[in-house]
Amino acid sequence: MSVSAGIAVLAAVTALAAAARSTWSPCGLSMLSTITPLAEASRGRRFRSTATWFVVGALVGGATLGAGAALAAAVIGALDLSGTVLLGLAAAAAALAMACDARLGGLRTPGHIRQVNEDWLERYRSWVYGAGFGWQIGVGLATYIMTAAVYLTVVLAGLTASPLVALGIGCLFGLARGLAILLGARITTPTALVAFHRRFDAMGEPVRRAVIVVQGGVALSATSAALGAGPLLPAAVVVVSLAAAAVVVLRAAPATAGGAGAGAAQPNGSSAVTPVA
Numbered sequence: 001m002s003v004s005a006g007i008a009v010l011a012a013v014t015a016l017a018a019a020a021r022s023t024w025s026p027c028g029l030s031m032l033s034t035i036t037p038l039a040e041a042s043r044g045r046r047f048r049s050t051a052t053w054f055v056v057g058a059l060v061g062g063a064t065l066g067a068g069a070a071l072a073a074a075v076i077g078a079l080d081l082s083g084t085v086l087l088g089l090a091a092a093a094a095a096l097a098m099a100c101d102a103r104l105g106g107l108r109t110p111g112h113i114r115q116v117n118e119d120w121l122e123r124y125r126s127w128v129y130g131a132g133f134g135w136q137i138g139v140g141l142a143t144y145i146m147t148a149a150v151y152l153t154v155v156l157a158g159l160t161a162s163p164l165v166a167l168g169i170g171c172l173f174g175l176a177r178g179l180a181i182l183l184g185a186r187i188t189t190p191t192a193l194v195a196f197h198r199r200f201d202a203m204g205e206p207v208r209r210a211v212i213v214v215q216g217g218v219a220l221s222a223t224s225a226a227l228g229a230g231p232l233l234p235a236a237v238v239v240v241s242l243a244a245a246a247v248v249v250l251r252a253a254p255a256t257a258g259g260a261g262a263g264a265a266q267p268n269g270s271s272a273v274t275p276v277a
Contacts, residue, residue, distance in 0.1 A: 003083035004160050006225060007090055010218045011156035011169045014094075017214040018140070018149035019176035024204045025144040027116055027137060028180065032200070034121060035130070036187040043121065047185070050130040055178035057134025062174015064139050065154065069166035072158030086159050087226035093155045094219035097148035101212050111145030134181075138174030147211050152218070 022028060033039070035054060037047040076086075100109045116136050120129040136142040140150045150173075157169035183200075187193045 015153045015173040021147040021211045023180045027143040036184040045126040050126040053127045053130030054134035057131035058138030058178025061135040061138025066167040066170015069157035070163035073166040077161035091222035097152040098215035100148040109148040
């Protein structure tokens with residue numbers, strides 16, 4: 001496997017991890033309260049149609065993010081850096097992202113506080129707010145940034161030195177973020193909404209930790225390849241295995257928290273049925 005292809009694999013794993021963690025942002029939680037079969041029916045609209053536009057918008061948003069990464073990839077490709085340098089940069093970026101998310105040494109994930117405009121829900125047609133919200137979610141940097149893995153995705157995509165691959169990585173991130181809206185496809189009653197968010201909230205911390213593990217795996221994979229300790233493909237497989245193990249932990253998380261009762265914490269410390277302002 002070439003260095004570019006290996007970094008692309010690590011970038012794809014990171015993109016999926018970043019998209020998963022980003023679902024727990026205030027905007028992500030809000031979308032899972034305001035774009036559901038229950039909420040859409042109350043507005044006289046169809047969830048299937050709105051969700052489709054949301055996914056389309058998120059994919060376009062991911063493509064927008066990927067376009068920026070593609071520009072970086074073109075510049076890096078023109079520099080004709082050695083494989084060792086590219087892998088070293090990938091390892092350093094992953095280690096920094098992991099440190100930020102783990103808050104090691106006082107580091108924090110840089111970001112900004114911004115929500116989507118919920119007035120759109122009543123002001124515009126469903127395809128407008130569906131696609132509009134989706135784009136803002138899919139581009140990754142327009143609203144709350146929950147993990148440095150979002151930045152790491154862009155960096156790794158650029159380090160592939162292939163504009164087309166970088167664009168694809170961005171699209172993968174956007175698509176994964178958009179498809180998260182389908183998690184609420186069975187929310188048809190207020191009781192189901194509260195129960196869903198109780199379980200979902202319980203999974204937030206396991207997801208955060210899982211993403212940190214994935215970033216550490218990316219750093220180790222790139223480092224081992226840069227030092228010539230082994231091919232990148234086996235290391236990438238290890239990262240994928242770590243991500244799969246994280247999924248197992250996540251699936252068990254709701255059951256562990258199931259006895260929390262009605263007083264369990266709701267998203268952002270508020271009622272699960274109230275959209276984030």
